[in-house]
Amino acid sequence: MFKILRKEILGPEMVLMELAAPNVAKTAEPGQFVVVRVYEKGERIPLTIADFDRTKGTVTIVFQKIGKTTHLLGTKNEGDALADVFGPLGNPTEIESFGKVVVVGGGIGIAPIYPISRKLKSKGNRVISIIGYRAKDYVFWEEKMRSVSDKLLISTNDGSYGEKGFVTDVLKRVLEEEKDIERVFTIGPAVMMKAVADMTRPYSIKTIASLNSLMVCGMGMCGACRVTVGGETKFTCSDGPDFDAHLVDFDELMKRLNIYKEEEKLSFEKWKEEVK
Amino acid sequence: MNVNKKLTPMKEQEPHERRNNFFEVPLGYTKEEAILEASRCLQCPTHPCIEGCPVHINIPAFIKAIKEEKFDLAIDIIHESNLLPAVTGRVCPQEEQCQAVCVMGKVGDPVGIGRLERFVADLDLEKRRKGEVTVPKKEKDNGIKVAIVGSGPAGLSCAADLSRMGYDVTIFEAFHVAGGVLVYGIPEFRLPKAIVEEEISMLSKMGVKFVFDFLVGRTRTIQGLFDDGFKAVFLGTGAGLPQFMHIPGENLGGIYSANEFLTRVNLMKAYKFPEFDTPIKRAKRVAVIGGGNVAMDAARTALRLGAEHVYLIYRRSREEMPARAEEIVHAEEEGIEFVLLSNPVRYIGDEKGFVKQVECIKMQLGEPDSSGRRRPIPIEGSEFTIDIDEAIVAIGTTPNPIIAKTTEGLKVGRHGEILVDENLQTSVKGVFAGGDIVTGAATVITAMGAGRLAAKSIDRFIKGEI
Numbered sequence: 037m038f039k040i041l042r043k044e045i046l047g048p049e050m051v052l053m054e055l056a057a058p059n060v061a062k063t064a065e066p067g068q069f070v071v072v073r074v075y076e077k078g079e080r081i082p083l084t085i086a087d088f089d090r091t092k093g094t095v096t097i098v099f100q101k102i103g104k105t106t107h108l109l110g111t112k113n114e115g116d117a118l119a120d121v122f123g124p125l126g127n128p129t130e131i132e133s134f135g136k137v138v139v140v141g142g143g144i145g146i147a148p149i150y151p152i153s154r155k156l157k158s159k160g161n162r163v164i165s166i167i168g169y170r171a172k173d174y175v176f177w178e179e180k181m182r183s184v185s186d187k188l189l190i191s192t193n194d195g196s197y198g199e200k201g202f203v204t205d206v207l208k209r210v211l212e213e214e215k216d217i218e219r220v221f222t223i224g225p226a227v228m229m230k231a232v233a234d235m236t237r238p239y240s241i242k243t244i245a246s247l248n249s250l251m252v253c254g255m256g257m258c259g260a261c262r263v264t265v266g267g268e269t270k271f272t273c274s275d276g277p278d279f280d281a282h283l284v285d286f287d288e289l290m291k292r293l294n295i296y297k298e299e300e301k302l303s304f305e306k307w308k309e310e311v312k
Numbered sequence: 313m314n315v316n317k318k319l320t321p322m323k324e325q326e327p328h329e330r331r332n333n334f335f336e337v338p339l340g341y342t343k344e345e346a347i348l349e350a351s352r353c354l355q356c357p358t359h360p361c362i363e364g365c366p367v368h369i370n371i372p373a374f375i376k377a378i379k380e381e382k383f384d385l386a387i388d389i390i391h392e393s394n395l396l397p398a399v400t401g402r403v404c405p406q407e408e409q410c411q412a413v414c415v416m417g418k419v420g421d422p423v424g425i426g427r428l429e430r431f432v433a434d435l436d437l438e439k440r441r442k443g444e445v446t447v448p449k450k451e452k453d454n455g456i457k458v459a460i461v462g463s464g465p466a467g468l469s470c471a472a473d474l475s476r477m478g479y480d481v482t483i484f485e486a487f488h489v490a491g492g493v494l495v496y497g498i499p500e501f502r503l504p505k506a507i508v509e510e511e512i513s514m515l516s517k518m519g520v521k522f523v524f525d526f527l528v529g530r531t532r533t534i535q536g537l538f539d540d541g542f543k544a545v546f547l548g549t550g551a552g553l554p555q556f557m558h559i560p561g562e563n564l565g566g567i568y569s570a571n572e573f574l575t576r577v578n579l580m581k582a583y584k585f586p587e588f589d590t591p592i593k594r595a596k597r598v599a600v601i602g603g604g605n606v607a608m609d610a611a612r613t614a615l616r617l618g619a620e621h622v623y624l625i626y627r628r629s630r631e632e633m634p635a636r637a638e639e640i641v642h643a644e645e646e647g648i649e650f651v652l653l654s655n656p657v658r659y660i661g662d663e664k665g666f667v668k669q670v671e672c673i674k675m676q677l678g679e680p681d682s683s684g685r686r687r688p689i690p691i692e693g694s695e696f697t698i699d700i701d702e703a704i705v706a707i708g709t710t711p712n713p714i715i716a717k718t719t720e721g722l723k724v725g726r727h728g729e730i731l732v733d734e735n736l737q738t739s740v741k742g743v744f745a746g747g748d749i750v751t752g753a754a755t756v757i758t759a760m761g762a763g764r765l766a767a768k769s770i771d772r773f774i775k776g777e778i
Contacts, residue, residue: 059523059525059526059531059532060531062532063530063531063532063536068530073488077581077587077588077589078588078589079580079588079589079590079591080580080590104589105589119488120488120524120525121525122486122488122525122526122527123525123527123530123531124530124531125527125530252572252575252576252580252590253486253487253572253575255486255527255530255552255712255714256552256553256712256713256714257552257553257554257571257575257712258554258569258571258572258575259554259556259568259569259571259572260568260572262556262563263563264563269556269558269562269563274713274714288563288665291565291664291665292563292565292665294565294664294665295565295566295593295666296591296593299585299586299591299593300591302586303585303586303589303591306586
């Protein structure tokens with residue numbers, strides 16, 4: 037069992053939990069993820085590691101309450117325990133001294149982009165961060181992101197905080213202003229990562245996306261998370277989750293994310309009835 | 313001599329009933345039936361059956377004990393070589409192993425060794441449920457730590473033997489339960505999960521430690537295990553990497569690897585969705601690609617999930633199917649439709665990205681290939697389509713590459729299999745490997761045999777003999 041040591045509400049439907057998982061914390065690296073199972077009858081869901089502390093033996097997850105499992109997880113409190121926290125999984129994000137880099141995070145994806153930015157900064161990169169939220173209420177980790185960025189740009193869809201618009205609107209301007217961007221990293225909804233990839237493609241700037249496929253095992257034995265990259269089938273959990281965004285078939289990824297839409301709805305409705 | 317030439321029959325659930333449930337199909341022997349079957353054993357002095365068994369159970373001795381109604385003695389004899397008899401009695405292909413060489417087979421049916429093994433094992437489990445536990449004898453603890461990676465059949469039998477020798481054994485398992493393919497792969501109706509759990513619990517009682525949610529290669533490297541004080545490591549991580557055909561449309565919704573389909577159903581209990589949270593598509597028309605045991609398991613599972621048509625598409629003919637004869641018969645009895653000498657060439661999807669058809673091509677058999685089986689050759693222009701709403705790809709698995717990728721100096725073969733010497737030692741000193749990760753996908757019992765051999769080698773390695 038894996039104890040919840042700290043719980044923080046980050047915004048509407050957005051929750052942070054710091055979990056006691058010493059085995060995971062000991063070897064976790066930015067870009068990796070865990071597979072979590074809340075309770076005995078639960079499903080396995082992948083969540084990116086938003087932070088880790090080797091001395092305390094903890095990993096931090098940040099999630100948005102969308103369906104049954106994330107809502108159920110959201111009902112858990114400090115002192116409660118989760119059935120399984122499995123990891124760290126996937127390949128760590130490849131981080132070197134690239135020079136000038138841009139990180140683009142959207143919504144809940146801003147959490148996992150934080151440790152990546154931190155490591156990029158520690159390797160001497162000039163980090164330009166673009167983070168986007170739905171609205172002002174959803175803003176979280178602004179200061180944390182500022183502490184690991186040379187320049188921080190914020191947007192909200194409705195303009196209630198920072199610039200009005202999408203992260204890609206900000207990115208467009210940055211790509212025109214900054215001439216020597218060596219690499220772009222992006223984490224967020226698939227549709228956002230696709231838009232980021234489309235935007236950087238004409239500039240030929242290598243762009244890395246951390247894919248959010250559906251998963252079951254998380255270790256390469258089932259292929260639920262398969263994705264087409266450069267015409268080849270890859271497993272997100274073991275070959276990724278980072279891939280060259282210009283080679284990813286995002287349309288297929290988005291279709292595959294919807295495979296269980298009906299079942300997810302059924303499961304969530306049933307749960308809502310039960311907890312009423 | 314007047315011996316009954318016929319195998320004592322075993323009761324089974326009727327096909328029309330069992331195709332709607334996940335309960336076990338064969339129901340096991342009664343005491344009377346077991347004694348009757350045991351009396352067919354000739355107790356021949358050559359006992360080829362022992363050599364035919366990959367873990368060398370003293371078969372005539374345990375059968376003699378059954379005949380004399382000494383059931384406790386029978387289970388003790390089996391436990392000397394095999395701590396999972398309730399499992400192996402159910403899933404071993406005995407017809408190719410112990411029973412293939414049974415002397416009785418020359419005059420009639422071979423003795424039903426697997427059924428007898430299952431009978432005594434089930435009796436023992438019943439006793440254990442009442443709290444009467446007999447833990448196998450052990451050597452004095454020697455305090456030397458050995459790490460077992462993977463809790464499938466190979467790892468479990470290696471752990472059992474090392475524990476009996478007095479070692480301090482820890483099994484590292486990536487999933488949240490022990491058993492490997494016994495829990496995620498083989499379906500409930502062939503191998504009830506409660507039985508697997510009960511059998512494995514014997515190892516905990518012997519003092520074997522289990523660490524779950526631990527992926528060696530990621531959570532810790534092999535070097536990390538040595539740094540943590542383990543003196544030797546056994547790799548029994550199996551052949552868990554599913555193969556796909558790499559044909560157009562294979563990533564459409566509704567297309568599963570058999571590993572994913574079976575993991576959802578068996579391990580995550582998706583057949584009980586929404587009581588359990590893991591979903592599975594409940595399809596009406598299902599294509600299963602392949603002709604092995606896994607294909608049979610997937611097809612029969614799809615049927616039990618409510619499919620009206622399950623097509624088993626296999627590129628060779630029925631004679632070449634690698635699945636056990638018994639499982640092919642079971643599948644047929646339940647109404648699985650065999651589409652033989654046919655191979656998928658592409659999947660066709662709807663606008664939402666779900667599979668709606670599979671296009672196949674007819675095959676004919678040519679000259680035998682390197683495996684000795686006649687090679688299937690496509691017949692030009694013979695394409696045809698089948699309407700489906702789900703496909704399960706069961707064309708085989710190869711070893712999972714994570715350990716090989718993350719272990720410096722570990723030599724692997726062409727298919728990713730770990731290379732070992734005659735003692736099952738890998739190219740890294742003190743690291744041993746066995747089971748499907750070495751051989752590619754094989755059987756539960758050969759993996760257990762490899763686990764036992766590795767345990768002997770690890771003991772000799774620690775004593776400085778190799």
